[in-house]
Amino acid sequence: MRFELIARDAESSARCGLVYTDHGVIETPVFMPVGTVGSVKAVYHRDLKEDIKAQIILGNTYHLYLRPGTDIIRKAGGLHRFISWDRPILTDSGGYQVFSLSESRKLSERGCTFRSHIDGSSHLFTPEGVVDIQREIGADIIMALDECPPGDSDFKYARESLQLTKRWLERGIRHFDATDPLYGYSQTFFPIIQGCVYPQLRKEAAEHAVSLDREGYAIGGLSVGEPAEVMYEMLEVIEPVLPVDKPRYLMGVGTPSNILEAIHRGVDMFDCVMPTRNARNGMLFTSQGKINIRNKKWADDFSSIDEDGTSFVDSAYSKAYLRHLFISNEILGAQIASEHNLAFYLNLVKEARRHIKKGDFVSWKESAVKRLENKL
């Protein structure tokens, strides 16, 4: 993997770049749709590529390991071939699942023992093991196993958690560097910077990650309950520590304005379930603001889903019809809403790229955020 910086904003830390992978080039800032189990829920690959224009998608180590399992994926020739997706894939390590499924996990120096949510069976994830699994999955970008502590963790817990994450990181890198890709194309490994809401821990985590000299760096453990302002502050602490010539990935974020604010603070890559999950639950992000399509007020609104929308579904379907589909619990409603929301997100970051290159990113962002905040 190689990163090329092609534009830097004069008034902020925003940048535009190109991430070269063996599955194609990614323009940054980029939003990566989440496809946890090898499926961006309710969206065809064709629409993902041609309409939404997704450049890269996510998979999840925890979920794919449990089902279908690495044997099947290896037999298929890797995840790309298994799911028929020829663009880049990034896999999360399962670190977030360690956090979100915390009721049934046990952390130790060695790794994390957890119980499958599918059949209750017991499994151990180690920093080395999740590298092996991600090698077998064939992800272009592999994530380190980390612990993602809750947003309200106290300093003592956060510090100890970070030390564990750092030790795990070193083990993961050692193992990654000692192993080879299985499918003839290269893979890269991103560390994850933790440290909760404590600036000194964030700085320490960033310095440690940078000292290990990887091709990109991820920021995790944010947007887990802390106020958005705190998240922005953490980004400001980390930004000057990170090398300008490497991509930065803010994991799991976020709302449209979260993303613009993070781009402002030098972040290049994003993923979030929000556009797809909220779509399935009837919430649409539109240029007119956030709408709940199930609300009665749309019952006889025959205007298109989003007048300024860029997606096929925006021009093809009306709000009244989409509402009808949701009220009738028709699957097509979830499909249309998901396609719309992803297209909205992808177009938002595309606009951000355009304004960074044009040189008016900050003023554009400020009015965009104001519009989004007022309406969302």
Next chain:
RNA sequence: GGGGAGAUACCAAAGUGGCCAACUGGGGCAGACUGUAAAUCUGCUGGCUUACGCCUUCGUAGGUUCGAAUCCUGCUCUCCCCA
């Protein structure tokens, strides 16, 4: 013509003397969702009221009772069986 069963809120359906403004499901209305155990979850859904509370409501008209959606009688309507 004879026999039987039943009528409860928008719909279905529980309740069969006081703990009933009435279980539950659907529908309706609104909200939440941030590295996906989510096509999920939460609240409200007779009227007035911030609330306490008050008022009206279980086909209809009476009656019994301190008290009735619940017991009795008449009426109206619905369904089933036999002729």
